[in-house]
Amino acid sequence: MKRALFTTAVVLASLQSAWAEEKTLVINSYGGPYEAVQRKVIFEPFEKKYGVKVQVATVYSADMLAQLRAQKAAPQFDVVQFSGGQEIVAAMEELLAPLEASSLPNAANLYPFASEGISKGYGPVALVTVMGLIYNEKTIPQAPKAWKDLWNPAYDGHVVLTDLSNTYGLQSFMMINKISGGSLENWQPGLDQVTKILDGSTVITSTQEMQQNFAQNDAWIAPFAQDYAYVMRKAGLPVKFVQPEEGGSALYITMNAVKGRPNADLAAKLIDFSLSPEVQVELAREMRYSPTNRLAELPADVAGEVVHGEGLQQLIRFDPATVAGIAPKMVADWKRTISH
Template identity: 60%
Template sequence: MLSALACSFLLAGMSSSAVAQRATLTVNSWGGAYEKLHKQLIFEPFEKANNVKINVVTVYSADTLAQLRAQKAAPQYDVVHFSGGQEVVAAREGLIAPINAEELPNAANLYPFAKEGMSRGEGPVHLVTAIGLLYNEKKVKNPPKSWKDLWKPEYGDHLVLTDLSNSYGLLGFLMMNKVWGGSIENTKPGLDKVRELLDRSTIISSSPEIQQNFAQNDAWVAAFSQDYAHVVRQGGQPVKFVMAEEGTPAVFFTANLVAGRPNQALAKKLIDFSLSPEVQAAFAREMRYSPTNRLAKLDPAVASEVVYGDAVNGLVRFDPAQVDANRTALVESWKKLIAR
């Protein structure tokens, strides 16, 4: 019996030692259905394959950047994900560490735009969602083709606009501003044209409100993203996504290595895993995000609902540094506009 007890204690000690030696990575995600899928497709398989524990913190991009700044002397994250171009600022401030493309085996198969930021110290783009026009195909006789179609009187008061506090809303507005002659530094043309729509549109601030407006508030047309067109369809609404003829802006999701942290080799391995064609194809299938790995293969039905293949190279990306420099003034002007 004493021998058995000694063996039991020995095994328990070995087990505790193994747990103590298990590496831990702390990452952020964005909550909701996206975070659930993030865990299912990336974090949980990576944990099992690499004997690592991943702590997931639900924090959106802007707040993550603020936390990185506050924690600069003692950072808590190993990998951070951004969707609003914050990686440009983070790299400039030394908050994230550069990654050589050669350190990520899957980087060799990324489209050029997805890895060009790595030369500036930013993380690679691992997913994309395009911003275009959503419409109810049962209510809209003439589907929108142009950003200027939002001003067609035939849509009446069935328009949905998104607040500029939302990345999708900001990019949609910047594209509207562009087609009416504006620029990032000059947003007056866009603001003046949006003023014409205020009396016949609903303004939302969060993604779930898109589904609610199409389902309950008789929305017909909205400027929003391809992934949420899928969400709304899954909810039973006959909504389609259209790329406007003047161009399609997009949200670029980046995975970034935090500077000054241990386990950087393991963190890079996690980032590389998110770039694999299998993971990216699964994200496209489940939530209609566009892959950035050219080897990702999509079923025709899925491919028809996302920007896919070489077409992703034609997506519009507003300079994140310029957007960041002008964001505060633009948001203040927007708030004054919609408050009237």
């Protein structure tokens, strides 16, 4: 009898452990304000709605892909976010669980570019951050309109460039190269153009340095991200963002289900929750990310600072797989150029 009771207790403990595991979703985020806002707008409301626990780990995109590879036999994450196109590689390596459109009701209202990955084995684009130009509206002689304004002689000595070791710097350089007549196969035109504007310009490596230059070093203009212009403005700096007339560069943030996890249904629900127009409006309001759900109606003050609607159709996305292959050589060439 005692043995039977012991066996029953063990079985119940095992079941309770399994139930607890099934009620917990593990997802990565990117720390700082981004993660804080996601907790407030997505994870905590989702927990209340579905009675589950969302466990968040701060893991950036490249490291997240490395962890998925290392954990392939026993994955530890249910949902992963990528911001650099790693979802394409992860899907090719069968690290992600394909999603059915029927499990994502909000996917029907996404812009086509945001939902096309679902049929290719990876998750939808939940948010877009746009690379364009940020500028000090109080000190710059004339507000910029185009990428070519970066080499306007009137701005000499007041331009800030970001090193290509930073994703924002890499995206910015590829836009400069494209506007200068280059391509992903030939980035010499971009390097030649950078050489012309390096004298008197500042090259930084981090977002913190960008804010310092606008606050302390009389920076007027820089190629940088839409959302970070808002971060700087909240810090009291008179910084504005403009989508250049030649178009902006798009960085997609995707949410993907991981293969081999027991919570596939809940994972899909969390991803779909992030695609809802209500959540996307809040993320645009809180962080100035561009929504991918066409039903997201932005307040006027937010809409004036966020690329949305038809503006999203003008964005340029450089093929992540191609960029991953050329980036090391491009970065090396860049470092030689700026060191001269």
